[in-house]
Amino acid sequence: MATTNTTMTRIVCVAGARPNYMKIKPVMDALERRGAEVLLVHTGQHYDESMNGVFFRDLGLRPPDHFLGVGSGSHAEQTGRVMTAFEPLLARLAPDAVVVVGDINSTLACALVTAKAGPLLAHVEAGLRSRDWGMPEEVNRVATDRVSDYLLASSPDAADNLRAEGYRADQVHLVGNVMIDTLFANLERARQSDVLRRYGLTRGGYGLVTLHRPANVDDPGVLAGLLKALGVIAEHCPLLLPVHPRAAGRLTELGVPGGLRLVPPAGYLDFIALQDAARIVLTDSGGVQEETTALGVPCVTLRDNTERPITVEQGTNVLAGRDPERITATVARVLEHPPAPRRPALWDGRASERIADVLLTGGGAATRPRPTDLI
Structure with a gap:
C-alpha cells in the first residue's frame, strides 16, 4: 500500500x-x-x-x-x-x-x-x-x-x-x-466481558432484543403489538432487552410481558458479547443486522424493509415486519432451522x-x- x-x-x-x-x-x-x-x-x-x-x-x-x-x-x-x-x-x-x-x-x-x-x-x-x-x-x-x-x-x-x-x-x-473492521478488532476483547455472568445468562440460552426506531417505539399501538409477539417468543426462549432511552418511558407505560427482561443500555464490548452468545437476535437496527451477519448469529428484523438487503441475501438476517403473528411464526422457523452463516465479500x-x-x-x-x- x-x-x-x-x-x-x-x-x-x-x-x-x-x-x-x-x-x-x-x-x-x-x-x-x-x-x-x-x-x-x-x-x-x-x-x-x-x-x-x-x-x-x-x-x-x-x-x-x-x-x-x-x-x-x-x-x-x-x-x-x-x-x-x-x-x-x-x-x-x-x-x-x-x-x-x-x-x-x-x-x-x-x-x-x-x-x-x-x-x-x-x-x-x-x-x-x-x-x-x-x-x-x-x-x-x-x-x-x-x-x-x-x-x-x-x-x-x-x-x-x-x-x-x-x-x-x-x-x-x-x-x-467499516462496522465489521471495528467488530473484528474488538471481538476477542468482547468475549472476555463478564456480561453473561452479570445477567445470569449462558451461551445460546437466550435471545437478544433491540428496539429504537421511531416507527416501532413512538406509536403505542405498534409497540404494544411488538411486545405481544415478544411475550409469546419469550415463553420458549428468554429474551433480554437493553433499553434504548428513546423507548424506556413507553415500555414502562405499556408494561413488559413475562420472559422479557429489561436491562440498562449496554456498552460496545458488552453488546457485542451479548450478540455473539445469543441464540437469536431480534432488532430494528441496521448495524445489528450487519454485526449478526458477520458473527453468524440468526437475526430477525422487526421492520418491513431494510437498507441492508445483503444481510438477508447473503447473511443470517430475516425480515419479519411488524405484524405480531408474522413475527412469532418467523422466529419459530428461524429457531428450528437457523440460516447458514455467510459473510459478504469485503x-x-x-x-x-x-x-x-x-x-x-x-x-x-x-x-x-x-x-x-x-x-
Missing part, C-alpha cells in the same frame, strides 16, 4: 451519535497510519454516558478535537444547530476533506455545510437504500450522497444503487464495511484501509459533481 499522502494533508472526521463511533474509529486509524492529520469533530447529538462515554472508552476512541454540544431536539432544530456550529469551525480548520459516516442528522448537516464551503466530502456507507421515505435516515442518506464527492459503499447493492441513480463511476468505491476487517487508499492516493473524484452530471 502507498504510505505517502499525495492528495490531502488535513481531514476532518465527523461523529455525532452512538452508531457513528464504530464507523469513524477505524477510518481515523487508517488515515493516521498513512500520515494524514486527522481532526475529530463530535457534534454532541448523543452526549450522555450510556450512549456516548462508554463507547469512547470501549473503542479506545480519543477525545474529540472539537465538541459542538448540539444536544437533542426535533430534526430541524438538531440539523440547524449542527450546521450553525459546524460552519465557522470548518472555515477555521480549512481541511482538504471532510468524512461523514452513516445517516444521522449530524451526517446530513455537516455534509451540507461542507458541500457549500468547498472541501471535498466523503460519505462512508454511501448508497444504502430502504426506499422508505417515512424513515428520516433515508432522507439523510440520499441527500448526503447527493452532495458528496467520494461515495464509499459497504456492499455491492449499495454501489449498484449509486450507479443506477446516475453518479459518476469515479465517485463510487466499493470498500467494504466484510473482512480491511474496509478502512481501502477508504484510506481512495482518499490519500487520488483514487476518487477530484471535483464535486454538477447537477448536469446526474441527469
Whole structure:
C-alpha cells in the first residue's frame, strides 16, 4: 500500500451519535497510519454516558478535537444547530476533506455545510437504500450522497444503487464495511466481558432484543403489538432487552410481558458479547443486522424493509415486519432451522484501509459533481 499522502494533508472526521463511533474509529486509524492529520469533530447529538462515554472508552476512541454540544431536539432544530456550529469551525480548520459516516442528522448537516464551503466530502456507507421515505435516515442518506464527492459503499447493492441513480463511476468505491473492521478488532476483547455472568445468562440460552426506531417505539399501538409477539417468543426462549432511552418511558407505560427482561443500555464490548452468545437476535437496527451477519448469529428484523438487503441475501438476517403473528411464526422457523452463516465479500476487517487508499492516493473524484452530471 502507498504510505505517502499525495492528495490531502488535513481531514476532518465527523461523529455525532452512538452508531457513528464504530464507523469513524477505524477510518481515523487508517488515515493516521498513512500520515494524514486527522481532526475529530463530535457534534454532541448523543452526549450522555450510556450512549456516548462508554463507547469512547470501549473503542479506545480519543477525545474529540472539537465538541459542538448540539444536544437533542426535533430534526430541524438538531440539523440547524449542527450546521450553525459546524460552519465557522470548518472555515477555521480549512481541511482538504471532510468524512461523514452513516445517516444521522449530524451526517446530513455537516455534509451540507461542507458541500457549500468547498472541501471535498466523503460519505462512508454511501448508497444504502430502504426506499422508505417515512424513515428520516433515508432522507439523510440520499441527500448526503447527493452532495458528496467520494461515495464509499459497504456492499455491492449499495454501489449498484449509486450507479443506477446516475453518479459518476469515479465517485463510487466499493470498500467494504467499516462496522465489521471495528467488530473484528474488538471481538476477542468482547468475549472476555463478564456480561453473561452479570445477567445470569449462558451461551445460546437466550435471545437478544433491540428496539429504537421511531416507527416501532413512538406509536403505542405498534409497540404494544411488538411486545405481544415478544411475550409469546419469550415463553420458549428468554429474551433480554437493553433499553434504548428513546423507548424506556413507553415500555414502562405499556408494561413488559413475562420472559422479557429489561436491562440498562449496554456498552460496545458488552453488546457485542451479548450478540455473539445469543441464540437469536431480534432488532430494528441496521448495524445489528450487519454485526449478526458477520458473527453468524440468526437475526430477525422487526421492520418491513431494510437498507441492508445483503444481510438477508447473503447473511443470517430475516425480515419479519411488524405484524405480531408474522413475527412469532418467523422466529419459530428461524429457531428450528437457523440460516447458514455467510459473510459478504469485503466484510473482512480491511474496509478502512481501502477508504484510506481512495482518499490519500487520488483514487476518487477530484471535483464535486454538477447537477448536469446526474441527469
